[in-house]
Amino acid sequence: xxxxxxxxxxxxxxxxxxxxxxxxxxxxxxxxxxxxxxxxxxxxxxxxxxxxxxxxxxxxxxxxxxxxxxxxxxxxxxxxxxxxxxxxxxxxx
Amino acid sequence: xxxxxxxxxxxxxxxxxxxxxxxxxxxxxxxxxxxxxxxxxxxxxxxxxxxxxxxxxxxxxxxxxxxxxxxxxxxxxxxxxxxxxxxxxxxxxxxxxxxxxxxxxxxxxxxxxxxxxxxxxxxxxxxxxxxxxxxxxxxxxxxxxxxxxxxxxxxxxxxxxxxxxxxxxxxxxxxxxxxxxxxxxxxxxxxxxxxxxxxxxxxxxxxxxxxxxxxxxxxxxxxxxxxxxxxxxxxxxxxxxxxxxxxxxxxxxxxxxxxxxxxxxxxxxxxxxxxxxxxxxxxxxxxxxxxxxxxxxxxxxxxxxxxxxxxxxxxxxxxxxxxxxxxxxxxxxxxxxxxxxxxxxxxxxxxxxxxxxxxxxxxxxxxxxxxxxxxxxxxxxxxxxxxxxxxxxxxxxxxxxxxxxxxxxxxxxxxxxxxxxxxxxxxxxxxxxxxxxxxxxxxxxxxxxxxxxxxxxxxxxxxxxxxxxxxxxxxxxxxx
Numbered sequence: 001x002x003x004x005x006x007x008x009x010x011x012x013x014x015x016x017x018x019x020x021x022x023x024x025x026x027x028x029x030x031x032x033x034x035x036x037x038x039x040x041x042x043x044x045x046x047x048x049x050x051x052x053x054x055x056x057x058x059x060x061x062x063x064x065x066x067x068x069x070x071x072x073x074x075x076x077x078x079x080x081x082x083x084x085x086x087x088x089x090x091x092x093x
Numbered sequence: 094x095x096x097x098x099x100x101x102x103x104x105x106x107x108x109x110x111x112x113x114x115x116x117x118x119x120x121x122x123x124x125x126x127x128x129x130x131x132x133x134x135x136x137x138x139x140x141x142x143x144x145x146x147x148x149x150x151x152x153x154x155x156x157x158x159x160x161x162x163x164x165x166x167x168x169x170x171x172x173x174x175x176x177x178x179x180x181x182x183x184x185x186x187x188x189x190x191x192x193x194x195x196x197x198x199x200x201x202x203x204x205x206x207x208x209x210x211x212x213x214x215x216x217x218x219x220x221x222x223x224x225x226x227x228x229x230x231x232x233x234x235x236x237x238x239x240x241x242x243x244x245x246x247x248x249x250x251x252x253x254x255x256x257x258x259x260x261x262x263x264x265x266x267x268x269x270x271x272x273x274x275x276x277x278x279x280x281x282x283x284x285x286x287x288x289x290x291x292x293x294x295x296x297x298x299x300x301x302x303x304x305x306x307x308x309x310x311x312x313x314x315x316x317x318x319x320x321x322x323x324x325x326x327x328x329x330x331x332x333x334x335x336x337x338x339x340x341x342x343x344x345x346x347x348x349x350x351x352x353x354x355x356x357x358x359x360x361x362x363x364x365x366x367x368x369x370x371x372x373x374x375x376x377x378x379x380x381x382x383x384x385x386x387x388x389x390x391x392x393x394x395x396x397x398x399x400x401x402x403x404x405x406x407x408x409x410x411x412x413x414x415x416x417x418x419x420x421x422x423x424x425x426x427x428x429x430x431x432x433x434x435x436x437x438x439x440x441x442x443x444x445x446x447x448x449x450x451x452x453x454x455x456x457x458x459x460x461x462x463x464x465x466x467x468x469x470x471x472x473x474x475x476x477x478x479x480x481x482x483x484x485x486x487x488x489x490x491x492x493x494x495x496x497x498x499x500x501x502x503x504x505x506x507x508x509x510x511x512x513x514x515x516x517x518x519x520x521x522x523x524x525x526x527x528x529x530x531x532x533x534x535x536x537x538x539x540x541x542x543x544x545x546x547x548x549x550x551x552x553x554x555x556x557x558x559x560x561x562x563x564x565x566x567x568x569x570x571x572x573x
Contacts, residue, residue, distance in 0.1 A: 014449040016434055016446070017427075043466075048466040048469050057283075079413070090428045
């Protein structure tokens with residue numbers, strides 16, 4: 001099920017550059033792990049509701065009151081590259 | 094008795110009575126921290142810790158935690174202190190805010206002395222996935238301390254600090270606590286705010302304490318528990334956390350999880366747990382064999398849910414706002430791919446790939462959707478068990494601490510390290526590991542778990558058992 005093309009496609013979706021040796025190893029390891037996790041397919045779960053949150057909670061709201069946030073200067077402090085008071089990114093194209 | 098041998102509770106008493114000061118205590122622990130033969134620390138804040146200790150010593154009255162030092166897993170953000178989560182992609186990163194749980198402990202008078210080593214982004218069971226080298230087990234320096242919070246567990250066992258904080262997604266507090274011979278507590282999902290915890294799998298992640306006694310872990314929980322407006326999943330806590338002092342277990346029914354006491358558990362581990370469990374009856378409690386029919390699907394379920402959630406959470410590491418950035422990229426796509434390819438280690442890449450696959454078009458229902466349904470069955474299994482018993486028990490880890498390198502080439506063998514802890518995590522339940530004996534000269538952990546919000550009952554039982562077991566906590570690989 002997991003061939004080179006699928007592995008390459010998933011790596012692209014995940015925005016991960018993998019070297020050729022990494023890709024080969026990944027294909028193998030993913031196959032082994034997927035074989036193992038496939039056991040969840042044994043169960044008939046048609047009528048079972050999926051769990052997204054283990055402890056039941058209602059929607060959580062807060063009052064919509066503005067509060068001070070961190071300064072732009074602090075927000076930019078850890079950026080690898082800053083340009084004109086913003087985060088610099090390479091061109092899109 | 095050396096200052097570094099004191100439990101936190103004893104240290105607080107010694108400071109309050111004037112026998113020692115926060116400065117003296119912090120200095121003694123810094124000395125052991127700076128001679129870090131175990132590689133348990135990634136950053137030490139000598140100047141900050143001593144400044145805070147001096148402030149506390151100068152106060153007219155001691156705060157509740159009295160200036161006792163603590164170590165914090167590097168997955169928790171502390172303003173201006175280097176925070177890497179064990180990853181190259183965050184090398185040199187300094188957070189601009191402090192995690193709520195750490196802020197609450199500092200408010201209560203704890204003094205942070207440093208950040209501890211961990212498997213990269215908390216993905217691992219041995220601390221060998223740290224980009225900064227593995228932590229070594231203080232009982233045997235050729236063995237792993239467990240993971241992912243291996244540095245936090247080791248720092249406590251090696252007496253670099255009396256207590257520390259870790260995080261637990263599938264066993265990352267309980268399993269290293271077991272392998273290092275100390276106490277590790279994972280509270281109910283939502284008990285402690287995760288604001289400032291670098292997210293791994295958000296439906297599972299929970300912060301919790303390591304300590305050398307159950308009472309010390311209760312003290313830390315007490316100071317952190319409860320709702321935080323900055324974390325929408327944090328819970329209003331219904332009752333105060335009490336310091337346990339029970340000596341008996343009269344009327345307490347403990348369910349022994351049959352699926353976790355048989356095949357796949359090392360005989361020495363099983364024997365140590367059985368001996369410890371026999372004390373439940375000696376203390377007036379009863380043992381009841383129980384079944385969790387879907388527990389055997391726990392590992393498979395976890396390795397779909399956790400990677401899926403991590404693949405979404407780790408999308409934020411893009412080399413733009415913080416952290417590592419690849420050089421000389423031609424366009425944005427290449428920038429993302431190379432930044433992440435260079436910054437993440439092999440296990441993190443594996444989990445991101447697995448999760449991306451499980452969430453991808455055409456596979457979502459068969460994998461992620463199916464796993465969420467199995468999760469429901471596992472939760473029901475526990476509900477059925479808790480209709481009959483107050484607590485459940487099992488070994489924390491199927492083996493004692495294993496040799497460095499033993500499982501690094503086989504991801505699935507590593508994943509099996511968490512087979513006993515994962516079902517409880519999937520159900521969001523509170524759980525504690527206490528040391529219960531030795532096998533092959535290495536510590537064995539006994540895991541107890543209860544229904545959501547049963548922390549007081551869980552801590553009381555763990556304290557009574559801990560006292561009856563009388564485990565002698567003397568790591569032999571302490572580097573002396």
